[in-house]
Amino acid sequence: MFHALLLEKQAGEEHPATARIAELPEDFLPTEGRVLLRPLYSNVNYKDGLILAGNSRLVPQYPLIPGIDFAGEVIDGGGSDFKPGEQVILTGWRVGEIWPGGYASMARIKPEWLVRLPRNMQLRQAMILGTAGLTAMLSIAALEGRGLRPDGGPVLVTGAAGGVGALSVLLLAQLGYQVTAVTGRLEQAAWLQQLGAQDIIAREEINEVIARPLESERWAGCIDVVGGAMLARILGQMAYGGSVAAVGLTGGADLPTRMMPFLLRGVALLGIDSVMQPLAIRQQAWDRLAALTPFEMLERLTEEIGPAELPACGEAIRAGQVRGKKLVRLDSWPG
Numbered sequence: 001m002f003h004a005l006l007l008e009k010q011a012g013e014e015h016p017a018t019a020r021i022a023e024l025p026e027d028f029l030p031t032e033g034r035v036l037l038r039p040l041y042s043n044v045n046y047k048d049g050l051i052l053a054g055n056s057r058l059v060p061q062y063p064l065i066p067g068i069d070f071a072g073e074v075i076d077g078g079g080s081d082f083k084p085g086e087q088v089i090l091t092g093w094r095v096g097e098i099w100p101g102g103y104a105s106m107a108r109i110k111p112e113w114l115v116r117l118p119r120n121m122q123l124r125q126a127m128i129l130g131t132a133g134l135t136a137m138l139s140i141a142a143l144e145g146r147g148l149r150p151d152g153g154p155v156l157v158t159g160a161a162g163g164v165g166a167l168s169v170l171l172l173a174q175l176g177y178q179v180t181a182v183t184g185r186l187e188q189a190a191w192l193q194q195l196g197a198q199d200i201i202a203r204e205e206i207n208e209v210i211a212r213p214l215e216s217e218r219w220a221g222c223i224d225v226v227g228g229a230m231l232a233r234i235l236g237q238m239a240y241g242g243s244v245a246a247v248g249l250t251g252g253a254d255l256p257t258r259m260m261p262f263l264l265r266g267v268a269l270l271g272i273d274s275v276m277q278p279l280a281i282r283q284q285a286w287d288r289l290a291a292l293t294p295f296e297m298l299e300r301l302t303e304e305i306g307p308a309e310l311p312a313c314g315e316a317i318r319a320g321q322v323r324g325k326k327l328v329r330l331d332s333w334p335g
């Protein structure tokens, strides 16, 4: 038997999902060719918030153990190269959506989905980073791949007080970029400056739709988690040859843009996906995170919670109220 947060939902959009802590038999987990693991830390992403609310585009079937990220130890390699006691990271692959996820004291995962914990990183640190850190790192690599360099001009980060945003600010600043942070929470300006933002812009300043397709050239690069009207506006403010890493859609899934930024300024919109990235790229990104992350700063970015606080935390992240990352400890279960 093992402990897990179990999400249940009756058929029909009108029914909300309900979450409870349950004791489940080991055969609740898929078996074939999988590594048996003990998750020790997880975290809460915006997507976890949607899943905890019973989002039917993400979760086709219930009951489900949610949790799209976890870090933990191998119990049994199940015939793979993994040895008992090895420490691993799992993010994405639709675990916690269609496969039983990380809010549990036991998990079974395909070996080809597991990243070995880099040598100079702890499990706790890996889960403060989680999908958000991996996505920030993939975004930076994509921007660099299209020529972004620290002396190229300011880089904009939207949704900066959230998980991907705050980690993007931290990592870009660490690499020597001049970072401007966009936030709807100006009360977090001092905190964002501590993470490395040199300038702060209020969300309302850049969120409104304007008639002109091109404005003055301001940004050499951008990591955008907001999408919608804000992304459309930013495209018109990009410097010649600049790129935007499109990560999220907390501000909307539509993109009401025009062709001019692409045709007259050679602006590139780079789609970022962290969920299905091949293992080699993930391992590379995690190794770079291990080398680059200022770990002493990570604690400023996080607050710890237990499994019982997950439903309330899901609500808070959907409402855009979580600052930085929530780390979930999985070593003690109520009841």
Ligand SMILES: NC(=O)c1ccc[n+]([C@@H]2O[C@H](COP(=O)([O-])OP(=O)(O)OC[C@H]3O[C@@H](n4cnc5c(N)ncnc54)[C@H](OP(=O)(O)O)[C@@H]3O)[C@@H](O)[C@H]2O)c1
Pocket (backbone or CB within 6 Å): 044, 045, 046, 047, 131, 132, 135, 158, 159, 160, 161, 162, 163, 164, 165, 182, 183, 184, 185, 203, 225, 226, 246, 247, 248, 249, 250, 251, 272, 273, 274, 275, 317, 318, 319, 320, 321, 322, 324
């Ligand atoms: N492509 C990928 O692989 C990938 C990976 C991870 C996440 N994502 C996506 O990236 C987004 C952010 O994820 P996250 O886990 O970092 O979430 P998060 O911690 O909740 O951060 C999102 C931030 O967006 C801003 N925001 C929220 N509602 C907004 C609105 N209506 N208009 C403008 N800004 C708004 C807020 O920042 P401020 O308070 O600072 O304004 C909020 O903190 C989500 O859409 C998520 O699905 C995608």
